[in-house]
Amino acid sequence: MKLTRRDFIRITGVATASVALGNLGFSLKPAYAHAQVLKIRMAKETTTICPYCAVGCGIICHTDLVTGKVINTEGDPDHPINEGALCAKGASLYQMINNPKRMTKPLYRRPYSDKWEEVTWEWALEQIAKRVKETRDKYFIHKNSKGQIVNRVEAIAHIGSAAMDNEECWLIQAMMRALGLVYIEHQARI
Amino acid sequence: MTNHWIDIKNSDVILIMGSNAAENHPISFKWVTRAKEKGATLIHVDPRFTRTSAKADIYAPIRSGTDIAFLGGLINYILQNRLYFKEYVAEYTNASFIVNKKFGFKDGLFSGYDPETRSYDKSYWAFELDRHGVPKRDKSLKHPRCVFQLLKKHYSRYTLDKVSAVTGTPKDKLKEIYKIYASTGKKDHSGTIMYAMGWTQHTVGVQNIRAMCIIQLLLGNIGVSGGGVNALRGESNVQGSTDHCILFHIWPGYLKTPRASLKTLAEYNKKFTPKSPDPMSANWWQNYPKYSVSFLKAMFGDKATKENDFGYNWMPKLDDGKSYAWLVLFDEMYKGKFKGFFAWGQNPCCSGANANKNREALAKLDWLVNVNIFDNETGSFWKGPGMDPRRIKTEVFFLPCAVSAEKEGSITNSGRWMQWRYQAAKPPCGVKGDGEIMVELMNKIRELYRKEGGVFPEPILNLNWPREYDPHWVAKLINGYFTRDVTIKGKHFRKGEQVPSFAYLQDDGSTCSGNWLYCGSYTEQGNMAARRDKSQTEMQAKIGLFPNWAWCWPVNRRILYNRASVDKYGRPWAPQKPVIRWNGKKWVGDVPDGGWPPLSYGKKSRYPFIMRKWGAGQIFGPGRADGPFPEHYEPLECPVERNLFSSQRINPTVKLFHTDADKFRSCDPRYPFVCSTYRVTEHWQTGVLTRWLPWLLEAQPQLFVEMSEELARLKGIKNGERVVVESPRGKLIAVAIVTKRLKPFKILGKTVHEVGLPWCYGWRWPKDGGDSANVLTPSVGDPNTLIPETKAFMVNIRKL
Numbered sequence: 008m009k010l011t012r013r014d015f016i017r018i019t020g021v022a023t024a025s026v027a028l029g030n031l032g033f034s035l036k037p038a039y040a041h042a043q044v045l046k047i048r049m050a051k052e053t054t055t056i057c058p059y060c061a062v063g064c065g066i067i068c069h070t071d072l073v074t075g076k077v078i079n080t081e082g083d084p085d086h087p088i089n090e091g092a093l094c095a096k097g098a099s100l101y102q103m104i105n106n107p108k109r110m111t112k113p114l115y116r117r118p119y120s121d122k123w124e125e126v127t128w129e130w131a132l133e134q135i136a137k138r139v140k141e142t143r144d145k146y147f148i149h150k151n152s153k154g155q156i157v158n159r160v161e162a163i164a165h166i167g168s169a170a171m172d173n174e175e176c177w178l179i180q181a182m183m184r185a186l187g188l189v190y191i192e193h194q195a196r197i
Numbered sequence: 198m199t200n201h202w203i204d205i206k207n208s209d210v211i212l213i214m215g216s217n218a219a220e221n222h223p224i225s226f227k228w229v230t231r232a233k234e235k236g237a238t239l240i241h242v243d244p245r246f247t248r249t250s251a252k253a254d255i256y257a258p259i260r261s262g263t264d265i266a267f268l269g270g271l272i273n274y275i276l277q278n279r280l281y282f283k284e285y286v287a288e289y290t291n292a293s294f295i296v297n298k299k300f301g302f303k304d305g306l307f308s309g310y311d312p313e314t315r316s317y318d319k320s321y322w323a324f325e326l327d328r329h330g331v332p333k334r335d336k337s338l339k340h341p342r343c344v345f346q347l348l349k350k351h352y353s354r355y356t357l358d359k360v361s362a363v364t365g366t367p368k369d370k371l372k373e374i375y376k377i378y379a380s381t382g383k384k385d386h387s388g389t390i391m392y393a394m395g396w397t398q399h400t401v402g403v404q405n406i407r408a409m410c411i412i413q414l415l416l417g418n419i420g421v422s423g424g425g426v427n428a429l430r431g432e433s434n435v436q437g438s439t440d441h442c443i444l445f446h447i448w449p450g451y452l453k454t455p456r457a458s459l460k461t462l463a464e465y466n467k468k469f470t471p472k473s474p475d476p477m478s479a480n481w482w483q484n485y486p487k488y489s490v491s492f493l494k495a496m497f498g499d500k501a502t503k504e505n506d507f508g509y510n511w512m513p514k515l516d517d518g519k520s521y522a523w524l525v526l527f528d529e530m531y532k533g534k535f536k537g538f539f540a541w542g543q544n545p546c547c548s549g550a551n552a553n554k555n556r557e558a559l560a561k562l563d564w565l566v567n568v569n570i571f572d573n574e575t576g577s578f579w580k581g582p583g584m585d586p587r588r589i590k591t592e593v594f595f596l597p598c599a600v601s602a603e604k605e606g607s608i609t610n611s612g613r614w615m616q617w618r619y620q621a622a623k624p625p626c627g628v629k630g631d632g633e634i635m636v637e638l639m640n641k642i643r644e645l646y647r648k649e650g651g652v653f654p655e656p657i658l659n660l661n662w663p664r665e666y667d668p669h670w671v672a673k674l675i676n677g678y679f680t681r682d683v684t685i686k687g688k689h690f691r692k693g694e695q696v697p698s699f700a701y702l703q704d705d706g707s708t709c710s711g712n713w714l715y716c717g718s719y720t721e722q723g724n725m726a727a728r729r730d731k732s733q734t735e736m737q738a739k740i741g742l743f744p745n746w747a748w749c750w751p752v753n754r755r756i757l758y759n760r761a762s763v764d765k766y767g768r769p770w771a772p773q774k775p776v777i778r779w780n781g782k783k784w785v786g787d788v789p790d791g792g793w794p795p796l797s798y799g800k801k802s803r804y805p806f807i808m809r810k811w812g813a814g815q816i817f818g819p820g821r822a823d824g825p826f827p828e829h830y831e832p833l834e835c836p837v838e839r840n841l842f843s844s845q846r847i848n849p850t851v852k853l854f855h856t857d858a859d860k861f862r863s864c865d866p867r868y869p870f871v872c873s874t875y876r877v878t879e880h881w882q883t884g885v886l887t888r889w890l891p892w893l894l895e896a897q898p899q900l901f902v903e904m905s906e907e908l909a910r911l912k913g914i915k916n917g918e919r920v921v922v923e924s925p926r927g928k929l930i931a932v933a934i935v936t937k938r939l940k941p942f943k944i945l946g947k948t949v950h951e952v953g954l955p956w957c958y959g960w961r962w963p964k965d966g967g968d969s970a971n972v973l974t975p976s977v978g979d980p981n982t983l984i985p986e987t988k989a990f991m992v993n994i995r996k997l
Binding site: 051055057058059060062063064065066075077088089090092094099103104108111112113114115116117119121123128133134135136140144147149153157158161162163165169171173175176177180181183186188189190192193195197 | 202221227434437510521530549550563568577587596620623625630634636637639645656675715731891896962
């Protein structure tokens with residue numbers, strides 16, 4: 008039986024209420040609790056930090072060793088800031104990872120087209136690289152109107168992202184600056 | 198945050214203003230609650246009664262955009278009643294500094310104003326210097342031109358009557374709050390401020406925060422536990438992304454982006470390296486060249502040499518005096534200036550002010566690259582409301598990226614803690630991590646330049662760039678390592694060894710460091726951000742300091758400016774909650790702001806505010822675009838004909854944009870109601886990472902607009918009805934929530950209604966969920982930061 012943590016809480020809630028009413032005569036709670044433990048007992052445990060606000064709450068992810076899928080996420084009780092607690096968003100991390108609405112293929116929209124087309128990564132990255140080079144080479148500015156050396160590109164802009172890791176943030180600024188961009192901004196400005 | 202989340206529990210009085218922490222930073226309330234359990238008072242000041250207000254001991258309403266009036270009244274109260282922390286103010290702040298004779302203030306304008314350029318000549322605000330070039334001081338605070346006296350004069354105008362008339366906050370509430378907050382001026386008491394975008398998103402955003410800084414300095418609340426100035430940041434790594442400077446005006450570690458007039462590295466370094474002739478001032482930025490050269494070495498590796506100025510001219514330069522900020526960027530894009538655009542992990546068609554302008558702007562591009570986990574209003578802008586795809590030429594590339602738990606790396610929270618995350622699972626088939634995407638893309642670009650040549654290929658080909666993405670490789674580079682065998686301060690280091698701390702960075706190319714602030718985060722001892730050790734000394738335990746858990750910039754210092762938490766002998770002002778203490782030989786507790794002994798050691802010591810040129814907390818802030826003291830100005834769009842404090846209705850240094858999409862209306866009967874925007878617990882920012890999650894969407898499914906019962910009666914609107922909300926820039930359809938949480942204000946004797954709505958929705962998903970509140974907001978910004986004024990503008994509401 009596939010049992011999500013939500014189902015577990017719902018069912019055990021009902022079971023507890025039933026016991027209180029004395030209709031069932033025994034509690035299902037230990038059985039379901041055991042089922043839940045079984046589910047994560049053989050799972051790999053990793054720690055992460057919530058991707059939403061900047062309180063920086065600790066979260067534990069459980070990954071199924073066979074399928075490699077995340078099967079559970081929950082507040083990290085050892086984390087000194089959240090001490091295991093999470094808000095509604097943090098508690099939903101599981102559903103961001105396991106979400107059928109996620110995009111899983113690069114898409115391309117041609118000029119004047121009314122639809123997306125699925126493309127390969129290889130094609131998409133090659134095309135973007137070409138656009139960057141063409142635009143940069145055509146519009147590169149060595150000197151400004153005062154004749155001062157500026158070595159920059161004003162025809163391409165970049166924004167984002169505060170949702171990336173530090174290491175990615177550092178790399179993206181390095182990349183964009185090396186390309187000569189000056190219009191480089193992100194969430195911190197808004 | 199100068200302090201950190203757990204430290205909130207040490208406060209005696211917590212002021213939450215410009216934030217709804219209980220709903221938007223829910224776990225912060227764990228620590229607010231701990232403080233309350235120990236007897237702290239919680240104050241919430243907000244236009245709307247929220248869950249934060251429900252938990253507060255005192256709630257006071259305020260009209261959006263009038264925070265400086267409110268805080269100016271508090272400054273006045275503290276000064277009139279002599280409730281400031283005298284010793285702290287005289288010794289640790291610039292209150293005693295003498296300002297030159299040219300400084301003045303008249304009818305809303307500081308001296309040095311040029312109406313043509315709408316800007317100030319800041320030389321009018323300079324300090325008077327002695328023969329050594331050090332500001333003259335009068336520690337008795339009596340000199341008529343000392344900062345303290347000027348401050349007193351400036352805020353004497355902020356009387357209870359005037360403040361109440363402008364803010365709409367009842368006088369008795371003002372008095373009650375002022376009295377309780379000012380009680381933290383006692384030397385063993387501390388008060389903290391928790392603020393968020395409710396303070397920054399205004400044409401006076403920086404001065405809102407400056408006003409609070411002045412209050413915190415007057416009360417001796419900076420550097421102490423339970424104190425500080427604490428911005429509650431809204432994105433998991435907006436602290437880190439700012440530290441690494443994905444921003445036009447700064448390089449990683451808050452170094453300045455070079456301007457065109459700075460032709461050489463030497464000129465650049467000279468310009469941004471402050472000199473302080475005061476031997477007691479640490480003037481930390483005197484180390485600037487070590488950080489800038491180490492950054493260039495990280496950028497270009499071995500290719501950066503002394504002979505080529507470490508690649509200084511490979512870096513793009515900005516024109517002097519020109520801004521390239523977000524609002525300017527979208528203004529230029531709207532005018533058709535850009536060909537290509539990367540919207541990477543960001544959704545400007547919902548997050549940016551005047552979102553319709555941004556949406557139109559994207560249609561003027563040749564190509565757009567959008568990287569995101571889910572489809573969104575930016576990548577799919579060409580099929581959005583009012584768009585005709587057949588007329589839009591923009592080519593769009595959408596690249597799907599991984600969720601945080603599918604990659605490894607670090608993020609930095611609001612309290613500056615750099616925390617490591619592990620990969621829990623591989624991304625789904627067809628999805629790549631952001632790091633992987635950028636590394637592969639850049640390698641393709643490099644390949645093209647290598648093969649075909651091209652314009653100015655040096656920075657691209659000489660860039661220190663990995664073949665494959667490895668977060669550890671980058672994290673080590675950000676920390677920095679020695680580029681050759683070298684002996685520094687008597688210690689020998691081998692080539693390739695990680696630099697232990699920024700104190701060892703050099704300006705001769707012998708060290709690299711991608712970001713000096715993060716130097717010490719990944720050393721020979723390992724990845725400090727990954728630490729999970731909760732051990733602490735007894736002293737550290739008293740204030741909830743966990744020095745061995747994760748890592749914190751700078752140098753693992755958990756509370757900034759902590760040298761101000763002790764007296765001149767190094768004894769904590771508040772012995773029951775000490776941050777640092779001098780034990781006669783060294784400092785114990787937190788990592789101090791430099792190891793120098795306390796001030797009683799004379800010349801061997803240093804003033805506490807080590808990042809400031811003169812070592813003092815800045816009550817007088819002569820570096821700001823709009824004045825050295827915060828002054829109340831009305832929002833660009835406001836409900837009042839005149840500003841009660843002066844004849845300058847709006848901030849005199851605000852710059853306006855002039856396209857047909859930039860329409861503004863004040864005191865216009867067509868747009869009679871003040872409006873503000875906010876978030877809900879269940880959604881995050883534009884909702885792009887929450888609207889697609891059924892659990893969260895079920896809880897908050899659609900756009901709503903909140904209004905008072907009085908306004909609803911006036912407009913004949915019933916709770917739950919669909920209504921139109923419109924501003925000069927756009928309109929939305931929303932469900933009306935008629936509530937007691939909002940009440941009409943009495944402003945200058947008139948009734949003013951305020952409404953509010955969240956900005957976490959978008960047309961793309963869910964169907965009929967509504968659109969972004971930023972369709973309504975104005976594209977005008979703070980003169981210092983250009984952060985847009987999305988928290989106070991004017992709208993109309995009518996039944997559908």
